[in-house]
Amino acid sequence: MNEVLLTIDTSTQVGSVALSRGEVLLGENLLNGPRTQTDSVLVSIGRLLEDAGLGIGDVDGLGVVLGPGSFTGVRVGVASVKGLALATGKPVFGVSSLRALALQAPAARHPVCALLDARKKEVYAGVYGWERGLPAPLGPEAVLPPEKLLSALEGEVLFLGDGATVYRTLIARQMGDRAHFAPWPLHAPRASNAAVLALLEMREGRSVPLEFLTPSYIRLSEAEITWARRRAEGVIDG
CATH class of the missing domain: 3.30.420.40 (ATPase, nucleotide binding domain)
Structure with missing residues (x-):
């Protein structure tokens, strides 16, 4: 078609x-x-x-x-x-x-967390796995403080989006080696x-x-x- x-x-x-x-x-x-x-x-x-x-x-x-x-x-x-x-x-x-942003990381090895800076010390967040070549939501999209989001994430996660850029230091400090970041061109x-x-x-x-x-x-x-x-x-x- x-x-x-x-x-x-x-x-x-x-x-x-x-x-x-x-x-x-x-x-x-x-x-x-x-x-x-x-x-x-x-x-x-x-x-x-x-x-x-x-x-x-x-x-x-x-x-x-x-x-x-x-x-x-x-x-x-x-x-x-x-x-x-x-x-x-x-x-x-x-x-x-958020789902469209997750497509920046096709078939990622880990769950993908799409983050957009929502200002006011909050992020828009969506976490996705992969199903038939497309990002499948692992939970509802939400707006929340990044600290609260990070405390709820388990295992290794790939972050992308301008929210991942703004809060990269916090993410790395709170999650350590469990946090992975997409290359900078993929954040837009x-x-x-x-x-x-x-x-x-x-x-x-x-x-x-x-x-x-x-x-x-x-x-x-x-x-x-x-x-x-x-x-x-x-x-x-x-």
Whole structure:
């Protein structure tokens, strides 16, 4: 099958856009410059399609990373895909940023812990084994202090993601020889990995209706935290 898939990942500071046909990568652009991700995404989509000799009408489906990750970044990706889907009528397929990141370490000997820096001394974390060539969750994705995560991990673990970079010293100190780290180029998520998962969703007919296409933040936003605190203090009724 030769489905043309356009996939967007803006869940972290290093965003990317990938264009694929079936299981062949036609092109991929990384977005890590001074321009806003909104501008970069649109420019990259146009460039990828032009280089491949395709138009947006030739795309069969749209893949998007739903999070967790940067609240602003995830919103950019979801909004961009929604706009494209509304304009073209193409189906949308959402995937997890952490599971896509785990694909950076295919068939690893040890469980893979995908870590994204969640700020506030916390990480977004997902731990995966391998099943039929794809990362299989060994537990639910979570946002938590890295110390709490590390205390729950058993055996040897391969870490990757910007969270592994930020907390490398802590990880090495707390886990010792049980901790392994992927090479530095593998810490940045890639839309091409997300495309692998989106293609699977596409082939299994699991598109996401636009009214249900929402970011997966895992934790509350600052606005939601403030609202909840003010309500608890009796500042807000209802």
